[in-house]
Amino acid sequence: MNEDNPWKTEEYHDHDMHVRAQHRVVENPGIPGHGAQWDFTVKVTPHGAGPDSEQATTAKSDPDIFYSTQAIAENMGFLKGREIIEGRVAGGAGEKGYDRTTL
Numbered sequence: 001m002n003e004d005n006p007w008k009t010e011e012y013h014d015h016d017m018h019v020r021a022q023h024r025v026v027e028n029p030g031i032p033g034h035g036a037q038w039d040f041t042v043k044v045t046p047h048g049a050g051p052d053s054e055q056a057t058t059a060k061s062d063p064d065i066f067y068s069t070q071a072i073a074e075n076m077g078f079l080k081g082r083e084i085i086e087g088r089v090a091g092g093a094g095e096k097g098y099d100r101t102t103l
Contacts, residue, residue: 005020005021005022005070006020007019007020007043007051008020008074009051010078010081011047012081012082012085013085013086014046014047015044015045015046015047015081015085015088016044016045016046016047016048016049017042017043017044017077017078017081017082017085018042018043018044018045018050018051018056019040019041019042019043019074019077019078019081020040020041020051020077021038021039021040021067021070021071021073021074021077022038022039022040022041022073023036023037023038023070024037024038024039024066035068036068036069037066037067037068038066038067038068038069038070038072038073039060039061039063039065039066039067039073040060040061040067040073040074040076040077040080041058041059041060041061041077042058042059042060042077042078042080042081042084043056043057043058044056044057044059044081044084044085045057057084059080059081059084061073061076061077061080
């Protein structure tokens with residue numbers, strides 16, 4: 001994982017989604033010769049909290065799936081963040097729905 005890429009943040013339904021795309025160091029052996037392979041980490045926090053907040057819920061992309069560009073990986077990270085938030089809003093979890101587990 002490349003920790004040099006900055007977190008990109010978007011607000012959605014009073015939550016912040018922090019996404020970082022990482023270039024894979026070890027490529028999928030099932031697709032040799034392919035170009036770049038990217039994945040993502042997304043952290044969902046209460047609005048105003050940073051990605052290092054203890055209230056962050058973290059999700060990572062499926063290790064069996066890769067994205068061909070950084071932009072696609074970031075977009076998929078924000079999509080996953082919206083899914084997490086919409087699940088909370090629909091369930092009425094509010095801030096009590098935050099946990100520190102990886103989804």
